[in-house]
Structures are given as C-alpha cells and as structure tokens.
Amino acid sequence: MLAREVLEELVRVLGRENVLTEQEDLLTYAYDATAAMKHHKPDVVVAPLSTEQVADVVKIALRYHVPIYTRGSGTNLSGGTIPIEGGIVLSMLNLNKILEVDQDNLTATVQPGVIIQALNDEAAKHGLLYPPDPGTVTTATMGGSVSECSGGLRGLKYGVTKHYIMGLQLVLANGEVIRWGGKTVKNVTGYDLVALFTGAEGTLGIITEIIVKLIPAPEARKSILAVFDDVDKAGRAIAAIIRNKVIPATLEILDNVTIQTVENFVHAGLPMDAEAVLLCEVDGYKEVVVREAVLVERILKEEGAVQVKIAKDDKERDLLWLARRSALPALAQKRPTTVLEDATVPRSKIPDMLKAIRSIATKHNLQIATFGHAGDGNLHPTILTDERDLEEMKRVHLAVDEIFETALALGGTLSGEHGIGIAKMKYLDREFGEAGVAALRRIKESLDPNYLLNPGKIVRRD
C-alpha cells in the first residue's frame, strides 16, 4: 500500500479525476497482452496531461521510493507493462495529440499517447506514410511502440520503429526533462540517446514527445501468393527474390499447421497439404511495381512453387491477404491460450528454423503453428494451449526454451519485435553472456540508479 501522502501529492499535481485508486479500476491495469503471465495490481493509476505533470509524478515517486510503470495501451507481448512491484501505473493516454506534420522536413511530432493508426491517417492526408506497422497498429500508442521498438510486416524494405525515430523529449528518472535529436537528418552531437531510449521498454526514462520520420507514400502495390510443397524450396525462393535485387515491402510465410488452421477457418482456397505459402507485396512507382511483380512471379515459379497468383486489383489483393490476416484469429480460436513468440534468425536460416520448430512440437507433443515475416527472418512460432492445463504448460515452457536456443544457434536473436520485458529476461545471458548483461545493468543504473522506472524488466537489481 502507498502512504497516504503519496496519493495526496499525486492528486494535488494531477487533479482527482486523473488519479485512480479504487481496486475495481486498479485491477484492470494488472495485466497486458502477454499470455500466461501472472498479474499484479498497481497501487495507483495516474494519467498526466503534460510533460510537467509527468516530471512531477517522477519527483514524487523518487521522494517516496515508489516504482513507476509507464503504460500506453498495454498491447505488448513481453509483460513489459505489468506492474510487478506495484506502485504507480503512469498511463500516457491523455497525452494524445499529433502536434505537427512537417511536409518540408518530412517529420511528424506527436505525444506518446497517439495511436499509430491516427498518425498514419494524418500523414496520409499529406500523401505521406509512417511505415512501422505492428499488428496492433490500430490500438498501440506511439510511446509504447517506440519503447518496444515494434516491427511489423514492412520490416524487410522499410525497417522498424528505430529507423524512424529522430528526436525525443524525455523525463529522466531524476525528474529532469531533456530533448535529444530533432528534425535534422544528420545529428552526431553526443551519444545517440534517441537510439538508446528507443526499445528501452520504459526502463531508462519516460518518453513525452516523439519526432518521427515520414516518407512519401508509395503510389502503387502488387501482391503475389505462392504455394510450396516443400519448406526448403520456399526458403530458396525467399533468398532468390532478394538475390535478384527485389526488395519487397512484405514477404510473409505461413507453415503447414497455420495453412490447415486458416483453411478450416476461412476457406481461403489454399491446398491443405501445402508445406508453405509465401505472400509477397512489392510497392513503389506504378511502372516499377509491374516490373518487379513479373520478376517475382518468374522467380517463384523457377524455385518450384506449385501455384503462383498475382492479384489484379484491390479485391483480389484482399483475397490473397485473407489467409495471412486470418492467421492469428484462426489460431487464437483453436485453443484458449495463444503463446506467440518472435524468435528471429537471419533470413537464410528460415527453412532450418521452421523444421526445428516442427521437431520441437513433435518432441513435446504440442500444437505449434508458425507464420511471420520471412523476409526479415522474424518468425512467430505460436503455441496453442490452455493455461489451465499445468502439465501441458510445463511442456510449453520447455518448447519455448528450445525455440530460443535454436534461434541463437542459428545466429539469430531472442526477440525480433516483442521485446524482453519479464518474459525473456532469463534468457538474456544466453545471447549476451554475463558480461553483456552486466553492461546492460550498468547502463540502467547510471540512468536510473534507484530502479524507479519499470523495475523488474530487462535487467533486475543484482
């Protein structure tokens, strides 16, 4: 429980309507979108209206040694916003203004509570695009998405969130406000704190304003779907497309388990015995798109696709994407609990990873469907289970361990886009070694010596 003075001070700074203290409200901030994770109730939820108020909250927290858990929409998949030590949940949702779209400098300045889609809708009015598009684009906030460095479907050609963050306003753990970066393309003044805070999961500071890079929206796009009877052939096709100097905006893969589940769910017209489906979209100028689509089609056929379809119009495009769009819903409706991982490997290792996942599934007698962003090596092995079945959950945890080990052995990483949070903390030393984890800890402690900000995530106190 918090001391009464803490609550009184918070109310004085923020007003009563922006401070939630009743358990019926607090309980709804005890979780995020991460599956099979223990929930923790915070002691208070506050929703500041300005950077100054954020700074004031930090100063109060510092004075009374109360942890702060900054939260956007709570859609992350790593336990990143669960307030495991209680304390203050700092909801950034009231800071939800798009401050500016600068067409001359191709930037936008937003508050952290802006929903990604809202920024894109605004950018679209000017013929511009903010490319990062995580699956939660209609719900996740910019602050959360910068803090988690979210990825999405367009990673291969356009990169991920970190490639679009140019400047940040931050409240540090001591309550001071700083600005770093800005609208200039070039900026080598001091350490690159913008890069450091992007993907820091709210453990180093609190983001209160974001300057992002926008790009001209591509004028045309074309989707191509290819069916393979062999995972290796699909893998070779991915490599061949890239080798032929075509960089598709998206290059997605669905494995056999996903295809069967999706087919039963939406009848998208995919062969049930297909071993893999590749879904590719090229975008850019009309003329270029046509040329690339023809080239991709040829490559896919040469690499042994049993079936290749090009969408002629938007209606056909929607149909091709139906299977991919339905992947998660179809899988999620099969069993009550969906454990969605994001182990990532170099794209050349995709076939190896797919095969390894399949043998892990067989070994532990689990249903694992894999789909994901083949073009950038970021797969989503999805374990379908029921968290009430404790025996099965044990096998799930073993399988997750092995998936991570395989990804690391193939030269990959624990997390492509979901982050570490609580969920993957215990695996960190396998990727970095103890010295690496110690380095992380020293960075954390130099910026947040009291473990005030999102404590218990990424690195724990020694």
Add this chain to the structure above:
Amino acid sequence: MSVYDSLDSITEELHKCMKCGNCMAVCPIYKETRQEVGVARGKISLAEYILSGEIEMTKGMGNRFSLCTTCMACNTNCPCGVRFDKIILAARAESVRKKGLQPVKKIAFTALKMQRVFDFGMKAGSIFQGVALKNIPNRHSKLARMRVDVGIGKEKVFPMLSKKTLRSEFPQVITVKNPKMRVGFFTGCMINYFYTDIGRAVIEVLTENDIEVVIPKFQACCGIPASVNGDVASARTLAKRNLRAFERMGADALVVACSSGGTAWKHVFGELLENDHELKALADKWAKKSYDISEFLIHQVPFKKEGLGRVARKVTYHEPCHLNRGQGISKEPREILKSIPGVELIEMKEPGRCCGMAGSFSLVHPDLSGQISDRKTADIQTTNTDTVATGCPACRLQLQSGVENAGFDEEVLHTVQILAESYRVGKGELKRSK
C-alpha cells in the same frame, strides 16, 4: 445454462479472451475515457477476478459493468470471437443478484411491468410534461429539454410524449381488402408513447402492401431495458406477457420497427425462457417469424415499387448497433432508401459506430453518452444532408438530441417514415394526374 442465471455460464467465453486489446480500437466508451475499465478487456478481467474468487462482487464493480453501450463493436473486432455482449449481460445479472438493482432502475422496471399503471403514468405525463420539460422550437418534431437537472443533465433533448398512444389510436386489427398476409406489429414503448409517427408509418406501409395489421392490446415492454441491466425477473415476466398476447391474436409474421424489440423477439425471449419447456417452444416459434420492418419489406413482402412518389431528400443512414451487428441488417434499409425516387443516399463516416444512447446508459452516464453523441453528430454534419434515417427509435432520440444541440437543420426519421412519405406523395401524384 443461460447468461442470465449464472456467471459460470460465461467461463469459456472469458477464457477465449487473450487480452490483445483489439477491442480498444472500436469501443465508443474507451475512445472517450481512455481508461482500461471502459473497454471489454478491462471488464472481462474484472469478471475473471470475480470468478476466480480473487475479489468479490462490489457495488463499484456493478458501476464498472454499467460502462457498456452493448454496441457489440468489440465482438466484431475480436480475433478470438469473444461474445462480449453475453459476458456483459451475465456480469450485470450477477451484480443484480449480489448487490441489487440501482433504486432508480428498480422503480423504472417495476413500472414497465405494470402496464395499466404505466399507461396511466404516461397519459398523465403527456398532460403534465410541460412542468418538467420546456418546449424547443423545432420545425420537424415536438422536442423538449429538462427545465431542471434531475441528475441526467439538461443537455438531453426529449421528444414530447404523444397525447394519444399509438395502440389507443388504432383498433387491434386493421383490415385491408384482399389481405395477402396477417402481420402482428410489436410496437415497443418508444413508438407507442413517443414516436407514434413511426408506428403510423409502419401501418401505412404494411396496409399499402395489402397486409392486415394486428396490434395486440396486451403487448408489453420488450423487457430489454431490464435484461441488459440484469433485472432478469422483470424481463422474464414481460417476455411471457408478450408471447401470450401475440399467440392469442395469431399472425403469419411479426414485425418490429425498433432494434431492441427485434433483438428481444429473435433472441432474448428464447434465452430468458430456456428453462420453461412450453414457453421456450413458443418463443422459438415466434422468433422464426419475427422481422425488422426493413428486413420484412425487402425479403418477405417484397414491397411494391409502383406508386412510390418523389421525395427530395439528401439522406444519410445511421446503423443502430442492435440492427446492424445484432441482427445483421444493414443493406436492407439502404436498399429501401435507394428505391425511393428523389432520395440521394450519402454515407457518413463510420455509420455503424454507436450513437451512445443505449437506453438507460444515457441516463446513468449522461456526460459520456453526450460525448459519444457529439462524434456522431459531427459525422452527420459533414455529410451535408438534410435527413438522417435510422432504424431504431432510441437512436432517433439520441440523434435528434445531438443535432438539436449542435444547432443545424437536419430531420431525423425512421427509414420506414420516408417510405411512407413516398407512398403518400405517390398517391397525390396519381390524383393530380387523373
């Protein structure tokens, strides 16, 4: 086991939720409050904590469960197919079982059950409403505003109670020459007491299509206001009364012009009476032949196009949640509108987003209801139309209120009223040409 009897009935439904938060993208309440408890995911968690025994049902919990317009937008956007409309009903019923009904609602639902007392009250109301309500000059309808704030704000605009109820205006059976069908008309309260113009339009259009209309005198409130607020006992009483009233008069089909009434006849009566063998069979029988008026006119009649006169209106259509998502009726009203000569249909942005009325929700949460309404009103205004059509009297009230408060000139009508108008004009044209 029905959602009305036990919270356990939704255990599996709750387990389907993976807390992805996709409901946040579409929830009208969450959009305004930006608080987790406003959205389905938050209330699902609360229900889970109650079921797991982590917390008990509290009065505060009941207040949180009241934060839902039951617009079902989250259902549609849920990747796991969670039926949140069922969860919220079960949670509210549990709250009433454990903590009782809010006093205001208790009085209201008791009155609904006592038809004659209610009728008398409404009659008295139609005479004395001027005491509490102040007329607003409006060239389309008789509207009024509360003179004093009794806790629901003074923003809301109400239609004046009709001097004569719809059901007292017409005989029980309205005959036509050579009837091709006999149809029961379930009026619902709002059409019977306030929007008798919608009721008259329904009768006009049906008789115009050679359909005999039966309006059973002993029909009652549909009970939806009670069942969505967890007062299951009152809802059951009303369901039984309605089934018996229509069964006694008999009809080939039943029509409603109100989305709550449609939901009640098609789904809710059967669910409420699940454990009563005889009445369940009766409910199922009537459910099969219950239709929304627009659905009935398109698929069952189909309504005659000759004789339709020219109605010069620029119309935008607002989808009632319980007609669109609740009954899957969305194309039909548009089809009717498009078939009327002179009507230009201009779509608004997000026609399917809730207007924020949601029955008693707008009385318990007037500010929130007003904020949700403001968005809808702005969307209507940008269409530059002169008429909003909708398929539900409750939506009509909310839309009228919004338009009136925003101060622009826009008539709010039920789709069937525009169709009736067209038939009327058609007859005039015919007379003149003779």
